[in-house]
Amino acid sequence: MRKMSIAAAAAIMLAGAAPAGTQETWPSRPLTMVVPFAAGGPVDVLGRSLAQYLGEVVGRQVVIENVTGAGGMTGSLRVSQAAPDGHTFVLGSIGTHALNQSLYKRPLYNAAIDFAPVALIADVPLILITRKDLPPNDLREFIAYAKANHEKMQYGSGGAGTSAHIGCVMLNQAMGVGVTHIPYRGGGPALVDLIGGRVDYVCNIVSTAVQPIEAKQVKAMATLSRERAAVLPQLATAHEQGLKDFDAYTWNAVFLPKGTPPDVVGKLNAALVKVLDNPTLRQKLEGLGLYVVAPERRTPAYLATFVAGEIDKWAVPIKASGATAD
Numbered sequence: 001m002r003k004m005s006i007a008a009a010a011a012i013m014l015a016g017a018a019p020a021g022t023q024e025t026w027p028s029r030p031l032t033m034v035v036p037f038a039a040g041g042p043v044d045v046l047g048r049s050l051a052q053y054l055g056e057v058v059g060r061q062v063v064i065e066n067v068t069g070a071g072g073m074t075g076s077l078r079v080s081q082a083a084p085d086g087h088t089f090v091l092g093s094i095g096t097h098a099l100n101q102s103l104y105k106r107p108l109y110n111a112a113i114d115f116a117p118v119a120l121i122a123d124v125p126l127i128l129i130t131r132k133d134l135p136p137n138d139l140r141e142f143i144a145y146a147k148a149n150h151e152k153m154q155y156g157s158g159g160a161g162t163s164a165h166i167g168c169v170m171l172n173q174a175m176g177v178g179v180t181h182i183p184y185r186g187g188g189p190a191l192v193d194l195i196g197g198r199v200d201y202v203c204n205i206v207s208t209a210v211q212p213i214e215a216k217q218v219k220a221m222a223t224l225s226r227e228r229a230a231v232l233p234q235l236a237t238a239h240e241q242g243l244k245d246f247d248a249y250t251w252n253a254v255f256l257p258k259g260t261p262p263d264v265v266g267k268l269n270a271a272l273v274k275v276l277d278n279p280t281l282r283q284k285l286e287g288l289g290l291y292v293v294a295p296e297r298r299t300p301a302y303l304a305t306f307v308a309g310e311i312d313k314w315a316v317p318i319k320a321s322g323a324t325a326d
Contacts, residue, residue, distance in 0.1 A: 026086050026264050030061040034090045036075025038186025039066045041158060042205040046122070046252055047091045049284060053275040068185050071161025071325055072096035073108045076255075080114045084257040086264035089118065094250045095162040098310035102318040103161045103325040112311060115255035116265050117303035119272045122290040124250045125225035126167045127209040127232065129218040130201040131194055139222040139241035142201075143175050150177035156199040158187035160325035163250035166314070167203035167224055169323045174243050194218060205250060206231065206289035224248040231289040252290075253303055265300055273298050 031054070035047040044066060051062035067075030072095050079090035090096070097111040109115075128139065136142035146153060155172075157165035160183045172179050182199050184190040187208060194202050195217045206229045212218045213232070222238045223229050226247040238246040254272060256265060275281060276292050285292055296302070 026267055027058055027060045029087060030063055031055075031058065032063050032065050032088045034065050034067050034075045034079050034088065036067055036069075036072035036090060036092070036096055037158060037162075038068050038188055040188035041186040042124070042208045043072075043091060043093060043187075043252060045207060045288070046285070046290065049281060050091070050121070050272075050275060053278055053281050054271060057271045057274050068159075070108065071100055071103070071159045071165070073100055073104075073161070076111075076115075077108045079255065080109050080257055082257045084116070084259035084261070086256060086260055086268055089254055089256045089268065090115075091121075091252060092255050093163060093252050094310060094314075095166070097253065097255065097307050098314050099163065099166050099318065100161045100325065101311045102315040103166070103323060105324075105326050112304075112308050114258050116258055116260040117300045117307065118254040118256055118265055119269050119276075119298045119300070120251065120253045120293050120303045120306060121272070121276065122252050122285060122292055124163075124252065124290050125206045125223055125227075125229045126163060126203050126248045126250065127206050127213075127223055127229065127235070128171065128201060128221040128238070129194065129204050129209050129213065130221060131197045131199070132216065132218055133197065134200060134219060136221065137219065139236070139238055139243070142221045143242070146172075146175055146177045146179065150179050153200045154180045154182050156182045156184055156190035156193055156202045158190055159183045159185060162187070163248075164190070164203050164205065165325075166318065166323065167248035167250075168201070169321050170246070170248050170317055171203060171224065171238070171243075173317075173321045174238075174246055203248065210289060229289050230286065230291075253307075269298070269300055 035044050037043045055062040067078050076090050076096045082088040100107050136145045155168045193199050213220045220235050223235050224238050282292050
């Protein structure tokens with residue numbers, strides 16, 4: 001009995017000394033995907049699509065938790081402070097992991113070092129849409145109208161520091177106008193007010209712009225990314241309509257807390273890669289206007305380098321514009 005007790009005690013000590021994440025098979029319980037924006041918005045739509053297929057791949061339920069605030073930083077901060085065991089991760093964006101680093105004097109975290117990058121998911125074009133009764137019918141007319149009426153105009157976004165906010169900041173700067181920003185608690189509410197005519201325009205993510213454009217609830221002025229969106233091939237880019245080299249976009253990626261064991265990061269990455277290779281999901285995402293990234297852009301190492309580059313890239317125009325979210 002005494003020998004068995006010593007052996008049992010030794011086993012317990014060894015288990016206690018084992019590195020976090022190696023004591024159990026991942027995942028050992030349901031996963032939590034934090035979507036740092038409001039339910040019904042474009043990131044939420046993507047997150048729920050991913051969650052369904054990811055749950056099937058890993059054999060565990062993936063629970064969506066919408067944690068809004070501070071342009072997505074509140075939800076992202078929640079993940080950065082979570083246990084680094086691979087069970088809680090955030091579906092981030094250009095806003096949560098690049099733009100906010102320059103927009104805020106004191107961002108809630110360092111996006112480059114406070115997370116474990118897992119996988120870049122998709123590139124997403126932005127579309128300039130206006131209320132349906134705004135007089136202009138294309139970007140050239142819109143620029144002329146904005147220059148004449150900018151003091152009384154308003155644009156909406158899913159919150160200060162989001163891609164929709166900075167997309168319009170850059171657009172306004174390129175047009176040479178100053179327009180009042182109306183931040184909302186998510187892209188969904190901003191779109192509702194645009195359709196209702198309470199704001200004049202939004203630089204919206206293509207996935208949520210297509211339906212109201214097709215329903216003629218809003219007017220489409222331009223694709224703001226460098227190339228036309230596949231789901232709106234008839235809509236000319238800002239570059240094509242006179243704003244040379246204009247390029248405003250967003251992207252989405254998955255991040256775990258800093259300190260998550262590399263083997264767990266690798267397992268979640270492998271699961272997400274399998275999800276992105278599912279033809280049914282790819283067709284669904286591409287139907288929303290999202291571009292699923294190529295295999296060589298899905299690795300944790302690529303995402304780490306990519307995020308650092310995006311932070312540096314966007315710091316220049318943000319500081320030049322004088323935009324701030326504080």
